[in-house]
Amino acid sequence: MSELKPCEIPCPKCGSADVSRSFWAKGQHRQAIEYDKQTMGKYAGVSCWNAHANKDHIVHHCRCCQYEWQTLPMVVKRVKEEV
Numbered sequence: 001m002s003e004l005k006p007c008e009i010p011c012p013k014c015g016s017a018d019v020s021r022s023f024w025a026k027g028q029h030r031q032a033i034e035y036d037k038q039t040m041g042k043y044a045g046v047s048c049w050n051a052h053a054n055k056d057h058i059v060h061h062c063r064c065c066q067y068e069w070q071t072l073p074m075v076v077k078r079v080k081e082e083v
């Protein structure tokens with residue numbers, strides 16, 4: 001048995017494997033789910049109807065129970081390349 005990759009984690013709420021995932025890049029804007037509420041997860045900020053990502057992250061959405069959660073992208077190798 002191999003370990004589960006972050007992209008293979010089933011829904012933590014209902015256990016369904018039917019989860020859609022979308023990458024949300026830092027600084028990218030989306031429409032907020034709720035007005036002025038922090039419902040977009042720990043890596044995003046919401047102001048009025050505008051949500052923006054504070055960090056590159058992946059949004060997981062369970063198609064079964066509509067639960068949504070966020071994880072950071074998997075970093076395979078951290079290369080220090082700051083200019």
Ligand SMILES: [Zn+2]
Nearest residue numbers: 011014062065
């Ligand atoms: Zn679920």
